[in-house]
Amino acid sequence: MIFSSIIFLFHFLPFTLAAYYIAPPRAKNTVLFICSLVFYCWGEVRFFPVMLALILINYLCGLAIAHFDGRPGLRRLFLALALVGSLGMLFYFKYANFVLESANALLGTSFAPIEGISVLPLGISFYTFQTLSYTIDVYRRDVASEKNIVDFGAYVVMFPQLIAGPIVKYRDVAAQLHVYKHRYNLAQIEEGVTIFTFGLAKKVLLADAVGALWTDIIGVADDASITFVGLANASSGLVWLGILAYSFQLYFDFSGYSLMAIGMGKMMGFEFPQNFNYPYISASITEFWRRWHMTLSSWFREYVYIPLGGNRKGLKRQILNLFIVELLTGIWHGANWNFICWGLYYFVLLAAEKLFLLKYLQKGKVWPHLYTLFFVVVGWAMFVGNDPGVQFGLLFQKLFTPSAGVSAAYFLRNYGVLLAVSFVCCTPLIERLWDLLRRRTWSRVLTVGALLAVSTAYVVGSTNSPFLYFNF
């Protein structure tokens, strides 16, 4: 069930919120847990045991780590058990077949792929990272272990951030999970509704709409009846325009989803961390990664980079740590070589900035922005390079050797206004506009109302395009 679908917006969400608000204080987490499980199982029931196992392993290990407080050996054992549980599941579903295939290709072996895991359990990359953070935090004594399995289950499977983040650490919401009375207030719910609407609009009015430019070129993967230009027939200009549109789409899609999650969190009395902060206005790649998918970056910083020594063990070690983090970031995004390349590409850029480039970038005014955008967009080309309809080599050949073909003219005309709106929405200008509009009650109501109505029209009007991060 994706957020921008009729079933979610007009059936699941109103029903769940009503049940949540009506439920007596002590039962709220139970309602949240059950509704979230339905959300998780909707469309694919067979992964239900996966979720239950994950909850149980981490819940029990958390209790055990707390229980054996004075016995470091046992604490380590249960930590290892929980890590193996979470990471093992992630590895099995997401990477096992990739490893087998790669081994077959590199070593000439002939392992048969594992059957039945071509579809990933919904959101597994996100919730395994959440359970990891919980057990590690309990082990580090940063947070008390959760005694109530329903409360813990509600945290793990909580539907707003289940499928696409933000990656919420247990300690971010632990306090609020145990506030039963007055967990939320009307002002918070209203803010949540507003943020949710913005997220929905970002997803359906911008991401899906501008993403159509890219699928005009490469086709729609799950609908072979839709005609497209074909990468091989497109001119270099059109391919650049397409990859730009894809960059817009990826940002609006993902940040729209995060906003919807944050909004729904607020509606239920939870404060989730911010996940995006205008990444495309960054003046360096280093800054970009502080603004893009912030909860993932901070997760890696806290649980990988800093434990490895961060920048405290000399420059060489710091570069190595950077390498490890970027490699993992790439792998996290998908089980394929292009994602690994993409991660290493960012390692090279970040290392270059750390070693010498940053001081020049800090002096520049316009060129650091252009430099950042250029490398980020080329990065997205690498990112999308393995999608159906895209040939990695051909894509880069089209981008970097001028070639004739179907020109960008028609697409600029057709998508022109949308591209301009998309550009503005990538900058803080859109926030300034909202600051103006929110001052007056009527303009505030009108803005949210119009966005809600038009977004609904788009949800109904278009066959929904699935959320891009599903397979990561």
Place this chain on the structure above:
Amino acid sequence: MQQRKRKSGLIHYPVLMLAGVFFAGMFLLDCFTPDRAVSELENKTLTQRPPVTAQILTPAGLNSFFNNYTQYAKDQVPGRDAWISLQSFVETALLQKTQSGGVLLGAAGQMFDRTYGLVSSEERTLPRNIAAVGALAARYPGRVYVMVAPAASAVYPERVPAAAPLLEEQVYLDQIEAAVEANGGVYLPLRQALAEHKDEYIYYRTDHHWTTLGAYYAYSELCGALGLAPFDLAAHTAVEVPDFYGTFYSRARTWNAQPDTLTYYELDNPLTIYTVTGPGMPAEGETVGLYDLAKLDVYDKYAAFLHGNNGLSRIEGEGEGRILVVKDSYANSLVPFLTANYAQIDVVDLRNYNYGLDALIAENGYEQILVLYSFDSFKSDPYLYRAGIEG
């Protein structure tokens, strides 16, 4: 918002009230409005609420229940048609797009199919269909005539939005021509003949078909090739049916679409629709008029011609001899003109006639066999191959 003093009472939170009314309203409307069986505009039956049965206790049963319910929610959302129109309005009026719902919005209100290229299935069907008409021509030398109606974009390139990368169909039309001519058939090109009349109303604006007048000019080409005297338009009564919104409109749903006018000529020739049970001439059929007049009052008005696409039908005409028409829906508005030239016109739509043509041709001994398709269905039709098979 945090700085504001926290007030209680919903009245102080107008955005929340609005959203609450909106979602609760949609929810209640959904519960209390009756579900529709079909959507005329979308030309499809709508999913009904799936029943809760014991099946949902199995994983597969639960999955299929979830899927059906999702489909049901989508199909029966309150105000579905109005929401779709609103989207189309935002797309075309605010975002100034030149297409909506996969339809290109051209000059003079003309709509075009968004055909950027052949899709992968057409890469297979098109060569197979070319081979099929070639094979048919080879088996009945001198008797097979092939006409392929060009898309409106080939006749009105100047109305297509500037620089739109539409598929250039001439290359493929040339291939069809070569295959037909090489096997002893006759290919009648239509693009030029229609383009000479482009100032007239020969293609619908909101539908993918040609108008009855467009069909008439194509028919005139056939008459020219066969040396026949064409149907006399002036001697017959033309009936005009206004407010025809076609298939392009139901996809594009633009607020400012100009409706078309559908024309038909009053004819009282009988049309027999056969119940097809096997190859060759069926025994049973139902005899009706040429037009299904009831269709003129509903959305899909073009279906009035020949009562839609039936597998095998026969029309008795005033002329001499017999002709077999193997066709898609473009022929439905053309076939009535053939009553002036033939005594018996048999019409086969291979989408509903699941056999080869040899038995039918052997039984009836047609003087001519006309294959008439639009290029759009010629390239994609998965059943046209039946024209080429023996038996």
